[in-house]
Every structure is written in C-alpha cells, then in structure tokens.
Amino acid sequence: MAEFLSESFRISARAQLDELVDGKLLNSEKHWVHYQPFLLSRGYKLRPRYDPNWEPSWKGSDMSSPYDVFQYEDARTPIMNRISFHDDQKGAVAIDATCVADNRHVILKKVKSSSEELRIAQLLSSEPLASDPRNHAVPVLETLYPPDDKDVAFIVMPILLQMNFVPFRRLEMPVTSTLWSMLASFQEGSITVTR
DSSP: OHHHHHHHHHHHHHHHHHHHHTTOOOGGGTHHHHHHHHHHHTTEEOOGGGSTTOOOTTTTOOOSSGGGGGGSGGGOOTTTTTOOOEETTTEESEEEEEETTTOOEEEEEEEETTOHHHHHHHHHTSTTGGGOTTOOSOOOOEEEOOTTOTTEEEEEEEOOOOGGGSOOSSTHHHHHHHHHHHHHHHHHTTOOOOO
16 A cells, blocks of 8 residues: 555656646646735735746756756745645645745735634734733734635734754653643633634
8 A cells, every 4th residue: 555655646746747847837836826916916925936927937948857947946836845734625825925025034824714713813913912921823914815805814924943943852841831831821812722
C-alpha cells in the first residue's frame, strides 16, 4: 500500500511540475486570480502569478531541466512558501501578500464570513483581550469582505516565525505555560473551548 501511495504521489508531483513549467496555475491556487483585483484595491499585493494578466517570466527561456523553473520568483506557489493551508474542495485558503503601504509581508486567510473562526479571531484581536499578556493568538490586522462574495472574508495577519525555526530545548515548558495562560484569557473573554 505504501508503495502505491508513494508512486501516486510521485505521479501527482510530476504532473504539477509539468503544469508549472507550462505556465499554468495549479488548481489549488486558481481562485486567487479572481480575488487579486479586490485585494490589490484594498492595499494587498499578491505574487505576480495571480495577476489576471500574468505571463510567466520564463516563457521562451532555455531550461535544461524542468526544475530550472524554480529560479523564477513568479513560479513560487503557496505550497513552496510553506505557508499554505488547504481546503481540499477549494484549494489554498492562506497565501502570503505584501502590504502596499509599508511593504510589510502578511498572510491572507480566506474564511467563511459567518464562521466561528472569524468571530473568535476578531474577538481575540480586540480590546481588552488584545493587550492581555496571556493572549498568544495571532493578531488580526484587518478583515476584508469582497463585495461580490458575501460568504467570504479575508483575515489579514502578520507573518510570524515558522514553528520549525524556534529552537525549543524543552517542548513542555513553552507549550504548557502558554496553553494554560491562553485558556485562562479565553475563559475571561467568554470563549468556550470544546472538543
């Protein structure tokens, strides 16, 4: 079974590489082209590949290997940037962007506008919870609501250090103390944690 899965994965990865070299967007990222003009109008620039008029910068280049495509910035996908969260039905739900006003890198996470996730994220980013030292939630910088899709919202968050870069010496210390302080602040903020 494991051999079948690894072979299936190899075939899928090769197919995605072929699409990338051909200058095609992956299925998991096509919906970002639709939202790109709205996000840019609100001050958030996506990678060049999501511009509706994008042409791959490597077209016409002589590449000795399909892997040469990775030297081009506009070949980078959310998966390659290690910041992609996927909904199997709708593709990548989080992507990096640049704030045009100050050139700051941010994450845009696509959520349902009626979701508990959005409500809780906004609550934890508002006072008095936002300034509570026990609140370790990623702050919401802004929430964007596209005018043509009332079911969608975008949570704008700062890009934080990736977990695999944090040199924990003893995992239980930061996790346990942080978890307990977060739970205490949740309870005071009227957020119920359920399984």
